[in-house]
Amino acid sequence: PLVLGIETSCDETAAAIVSADADPAKRLVAHRVLSQIEDHADYGGVVPEIAARHHISHLDRLLAALMEDAGLSFDDIDAVAATTGPGLVGGLMVGVMTAKAIAMAAGKPFISVNHLEGHALTVRLTGEVEFPFLLVLMSGGHCQILDVTGIGQYRRLGTTIDDAAGEAFDKTAKLLGLGYPGGPAVEAAALEGDADRFDLPRPLLGKPGADFSFSGLKTAVRRAAEACVAKHGILLKQDRADICAGFQKAIGDCLVDRLRHAIADFREVHGDGTFPLVVAGGVAANKALRTRLTAVAEETGMVFHAPPMALCTDNGAMIAWAGLERFIAEPDIDDRDVSPRPRWPLDSDAEPLVGAGR
Numbered sequence: 001p002l003v004l005g006i007e008t009s010c011d012e013t014a015a016a017i018v019s020a021d022a023d024p025a026k027r028l029v030a031h032r033v034l035s036q037i038e039d040h041a042d043y044g045g046v047v048p049e050i051a052a053r054h055h056i057s058h059l060d061r062l063l064a065a066l067m068e069d070a071g072l073s074f075d076d077i078d079a080v081a082a083t084t085g086p087g088l089v090g091g092l093m094v095g096v097m098t099a100k101a102i103a104m105a106a107g108k109p110f111i112s113v114n115h116l117e118g119h120a121l122t123v124r125l126t127g128e129v130e131f132p133f134l135l136v137l138m139s140g141g142h143c144q145i146l147d148v149t150g151i152g153q154y155r156r157l158g159t160t161i162d163d164a165a166g167e168a169f170d171k172t173a174k175l176l177g178l179g180y181p182g183g184p185a186v187e188a189a190a191l192e193g194d195a196d197r198f199d200l201p202r203p204l205l206g207k208p209g210a211d212f213s214f215s216g217l218k219t220a221v222r223r224a225a226e227a228c229v230a231k232h233g234i235l236l237k238q239d240r241a242d243i244c245a246g247f248q249k250a251i252g253d254c255l256v257d258r259l260r261h262a263i264a265d266f267r268e269v270h271g272d273g274t275f276p277l278v279v280a281g282g283v284a285a286n287k288a289l290r291t292r293l294t295a296v297a298e299e300t301g302m303v304f305h306a307p308p309m310a311l312c313t314d315n316g317a318m319i320a321w322a323g324l325e326r327f328i329a330e331p332d333i334d335d336r337d338v339s340p341r342p343r344w345p346l347d348s349d350a351e352p353l354v355g356a357g358r
């Protein structure tokens, strides 16, 4: 089957068409992503109202261009998927209403997709990854480790008790004057830095469990930057690079420690086999962190998998693919009475909101 997927939960207007081709290299038929980064740059973060307006202004033309890229019409598609949550509700409504309208007009089912499940399943679009797998989900709004046993089947082994990983990168970047989004800028600056110059904390390191905490790290980054500015009047480029390198190393140390605990937990349930260790979400684009995770996989007998860089941050392919997986699992699926929900944890049994007025 062919599935069209629409993503509008945050600041990317995106859509894609995927197929169930046996060859992973042929599954992504077409995809388009329109980033709103410039529209939000002046505000140092995503402004929900601006995001929703941008989706409204651009989604129809983006879809027309996508269909042209693919050489397909809506009648050729077997189902239409959209992110129904979690995310900014104004944006979600734009994508969901558009997808439902196309589905209704073409007489095809609408499929509700959890954005986080889209991130989680992307490695199954681009490669062969079987269940169960251990998932490290690191994105702008989330930082979790999950035991994934199937479509819609997630057991949370750890989560952040304050900031998400991407949020920590973004706040650090803002503090250091590196703009938004912060991840790529911090990673680039860190390449020139000495990671051991500043003594930054590793929150929860060595503690039982697999939870994360990043807010203390953010405070320490602020203090380090203030000390540098007090000395020189401005934040020197080298100081900034050293702070970024130290910050990234601290995040990596926490990640490695928490992941080791999660792997032990995962193995208690699934045994000693060679299982996939999957990283997903925008922060999974970070090369230094990928390297740290690859090392943990090797040390613990797991096999490391990450989506290609371009499919780590938000995109339509991940939504189309999660929709396709749900469609194959449940061919008579139709979620047209599902409404957007801003909060929708992966491991909750709660279904998306159904019906009007709820």
Ligand code: ATP
Binding pocket: 010, 086, 087, 115, 116, 119, 138, 139, 140, 141, 142, 165, 166, 167, 169, 170, 181, 182, 183, 184, 187, 281, 282, 283, 284, 285, 286, 287, 312, 313, 314
């Ligand atoms: P969520 O998926 O939790 O709803 P989101 O969709 O806004 O949040 P993503 O698009 O998955 O988040 O990821 C964006 C985040 O990834 C941003 O916080 C960004 O700074 C971070 N990020 C992107 N590239 C990198 C990188 N190279 N290193 C670190 N962080 C990165």
Ligand code: MG
Binding pocket: 010, 011, 012, 313, 314
């Ligand atoms: Mg984004």
Ligand code: FE
Binding pocket: 115, 119, 139, 140, 281, 282, 313, 314
């Ligand atoms: Fe995301």
